[in-house]
Amino acid sequence: xxxxxRIALPVALPVALLTLAACAPPxxxxxxxxxxxxxxxxxxxxxxxxxxxxxxxVDQAVAAFEQRHPGAKAEVEYIPxxxxxxxxxAAFNDPASAPDVVEYGNxxxxxxxxxxxxxxxxxxxxxxxxxxxxxxxxxxxxxVDGKVYGAPLFVGVRALYYRTDVFSELGLAAPKTQDxxxxxxxxxxxxxxxLYGLAVGGAYTYGALPFLWAHGGELATAHGxxxxxxxxxxxxxxxxxxxxxxxxxxxxxxxxxxxxxxNATVTAFASGKAAxxxxxxxxxxxxxxxxxxxxxxxxxxxxxxxxSVAPAFAGGNNLGVLRSxxxxxxxxxxxxxLAGKETxxxxxxxxxxxxxYTDVRAEAARKEPFVKPFTDTLAAGxxxxxxxxxxxxxxxxLVLPTMFQEVVSGRKDVKTAADDAAKKMDAAFAAAG
Numbered sequence: 001x002x003x004x005x006r007i008a009l010p011v012a013l014p015v016a017l018l019t020l021a022a023c024a025p026p027x028x029x030x031x032x033x034x035x036x037x038x039x040x041x042x043x044x045x046x047x048x049x050x051x052x053x054x055x056x057x058v059d060q061a062v063a064a065f066e067q068r069h070p071g072a073k074a075e076v077e078y079i080p081x082x083x084x085x086x087x088x089x090a091a092f093n094d095p096a097s098a099p100d101v102v103e104y105g106n107x108x109x110x111x112x113x114x115x116x117x118x119x120x121x122x123x124x125x126x127x128x129x130x131x132x133x134x135x136x137x138x139x140x141x142x143x144v145d146g147k148v149y150g151a152p153l154f155v156g157v158r159a160l161y162y163r164t165d166v167f168s169e170l171g172l173a174a175p176k177t178q179d180x181x182x183x184x185x186x187x188x189x190x191x192x193x194x195l196y197g198l199a200v201g202g203a204y205t206y207g208a209l210p211f212l213w214a215h216g217g218e219l220a221t222a223h224g225x226x227x228x229x230x231x232x233x234x235x236x237x238x239x240x241x242x243x244x245x246x247x248x249x250x251x252x253x254x255x256x257x258x259x260x261x262x263n264a265t266v267t268a269f270a271s272g273k274a275a276x277x278x279x280x281x282x283x284x285x286x287x288x289x290x291x292x293x294x295x296x297x298x299x300x301x302x303x304x305x306x307x308s309v310a311p312a313f314a315g316g317n318n319l320g321v322l323r324s325x326x327x328x329x330x331x332x333x334x335x336x337x338l339a340g341k342e343t344x345x346x347x348x349x350x351x352x353x354x355x356x357y358t359d360v361r362a363e364a365a366r367k368e369p370f371v372k373p374f375t376d377t378l379a380a381g382x383x384x385x386x387x388x389x390x391x392x393x394x395x396x397x398l399v400l401p402t403m404f405q406e407v408v409s410g411r412k413d414v415k416t417a418a419d420d421a422a423k424k425m426d427a428a429f430a431a432a433g
Contacts, residue, residue, distance in 0.1 A: 031119065032095070034326040038071035041327050041334060042099040044087070046317065047078040053350035057343060065337045072330050074101075092117035095324035100331040101338070106141035106316050107385055107395065109149060114389035114432065118149040119321040124332045125151065130341050130357065137314035137382040138356035144387050145225075150320035151339035154353035157312040157382055158207060158301065159373040161269055161287060162276045165295040166192065174299045176306045178214060178242055181276075185251045188275040197251045199274035200243070201260030202405040203398070207278040210310035212239030213383055214303040220386045220425065226433065227386045229425035231403070232418035240407065240414050247408035254408045269296075280315070281354050281374040298373040300380065309380035316356070390425075390432035399424045 043062075048054050055078070062074045077099075079087055084104070091098035092115050104112060112118050125131050125148040131139075138152035160181070162174060170191055175181040185197025201207065209219070217236025220227040230236055247254040252274075260268075262279075269277035270290025278301060279287065287296065300309040319339045321331040337343065344355040348364045354374060355361045361378070365371040385391045394400070403421035406412040412420070 031323045032326045032328070035328045036326050037329065038069075039327060040073045040075055041101065041325075041330055043074055043076045043101045043334070043338075044079050044091075044099040045076060045103045046081050046084065048351065051078060054347065057346045057350050058338065060346070061337050061340075061343045062334075065334050069330060069333070072327075074334055088112070088117070089115060091322065092324075095322075098322050098324050100325040100327050101319060101321055101334055103153060103317055103319055104150070106138075106152070106314075106318050107391060109142060109318065110144050110387045111389040111392040112320070113144045113149050117322060117324075119323045119325065119328065119331075120147050120149060121151075121321060121332055121335075122146075122148040124336075128336055130336070133341075133357040133359050135314075135356050135358055135361070135378060135382075137378065137384060138316065140384050140387075141314065141316065142318050142320075150318040151335050152356035153317045153319050153339050154344065154347065155314055155316035155356050155378065155382075156280050156282045156354060157314060157374050157377050158210070158278050158280045158283075159298050159312070159377050160276060160301045161266075161279045161283070161296055161298050163269075163292060163295055164297050166195070166275045174297070175302055177302050177308075178211065178304055178310065181302055182242065182245060182251075185246060185276060189251050192275070194273075196257070196268060196274040196276075198246055198276040198278075199260070199265040199268040200246045200252050200257055200278075201262065201265045202247065202254075202258035202408055203261040203401040204265055204278075205395075205400045205404075206313040206315065207262055207265065208240075208243045208400070208404060209313050209383070210278075210301050211243040212236050214308075214310035215239035215242065220388075220429070222386075227388050227390070227429045229422035229429070231400070231425065232415070232422040237414050237418050240404070240418060244404060244407040244414070254410075258405050258408050281371060282352065284352060284370055298370065300373050300377045309377055311381055311383045312377050314378070314382035314384055316354075386429070388429055388432050390428035390430075393428040393431070394425050397424070397428075399428075 058076055138155050142148050142150040142152055172184055175184045188197040215235050215238040217233055217239045218230040221230050246252055247257055265277045266279045266283045266286055268274040270287045270292060272291045303310040319335045325331045341357050341360050345360050347353045348355055355364055361375050365375045399421050403417045406417040407414055
């Protein structure tokens with residue numbers, strides 16, 4: 001989760017070309033020449049908190065796969081999310097112990113492609129009927145340089161949670177613009193000093209980016225085969241200034257809020273310490289378990305124009321086939337089974353994972369009204385991170401959180417902090433090639 005910071009979506013291929021491309025690719029650079037149609041496939045999926053419902057859905061999908069392919073078996077291992085990067089990268093270098101199919105975070109796509117670990121399944125994805133209904137942002141998350149390296153499994157976006165009881169008491173309405181959002185946050189804190197108006201975090205990159213994007217900024221722009229940072233553009237600086245203006249004694253004191261990340265801001269809201277927070281569809285269960293249950297609502301995070309929606313980061317996970325697999329055809333079919341419409345619908349029912357298909361997601365919203373603000377946010381146009389292996393380095397080295405924290409602490413002004421962040425980003429993009 002690019003065009004100017006979003007990835008270009010792949011152009012639909014002519015049927016004849018798809019037919020030719022669907023032939024088994026030649027082995028090259030780590031790809032296996034073997035394509036066994038029987039045997040055991042190894043699958044690595046992420047271990048969730050409360051994994052049993054996910055496992056039941058997966059077991060059902062695996063049973064259907066095995067019934068279609070007599071002689072084929074799928075062994076599923078659930079791996080800890082915290083150590084996924086080390087295990088997956090090690091698997092790229094050790095085909096003998098590597099899985100055939102792997103679940104991975106969608107911001108890891110470009111890095112894993114650069115490492116040579118994921119198989120190009122552009123032809124199979126293009127010929128798959130389910131794929132035509134894939135959300136564009138989700139499709140972008142499996143696409144690098146116009147080629148598809150997996151199937152989206154679920155998508156996650158953020159919206160604005162707000163306390164209906166507090167707003168009613170103070171005679172406030174849900175904000176329609178970001179200026180109104182900032183003003184409303186300050187009104188709440190002034191009336192109720194024990195509450196953050198809007199809980200924000202200096203380490204909450206994906207809560208801050210909608211402000212940057214809503215003001216017309218971008219993370220980076222494509223330049224040939226690489227990217228160049230755009231966080232220091234005039235438009236991006238306006239968005240940074242808007243977000244960082246929320247840190248202060250009139251809303252969320254910098255000393256307390258600068259170190260906060262996304263989980264901390266949602267926790268502040270769920271525990272009754274904030275009147276608003278930017279949280280995901282995936283935050284719903286945590287909020288429902290908090291003291292604010294029954295006293296909140298969710299709306300899309302507003303943009304700069306009245307009635308507009310701020311672009312949200314399209315997070316989520318994908319499924320990919322490893323290039324080293326000796327069961328390519330079976331592995332691709334298993335990915336289609338695990339990431340297909342039927343399984344995604346069941347995963348939503350079991351885990352609340354937001355489907356990546358527009359029609360399945362619409363059905364989910366009909367069944368569960370809490371989903372609508374998030375589907376509306378996606379429909380308004382979500383964004384993703386640059387399709388560069390350099391993004392992993394930028395994210396891991398906390399370039400953007402450092403920039404926000406430098407501004408809110410007063411150590412640097414917006415322009416200086418953004419210029420310094422841009423230099424670090426450009427170095428990471430250049431190193432990635």
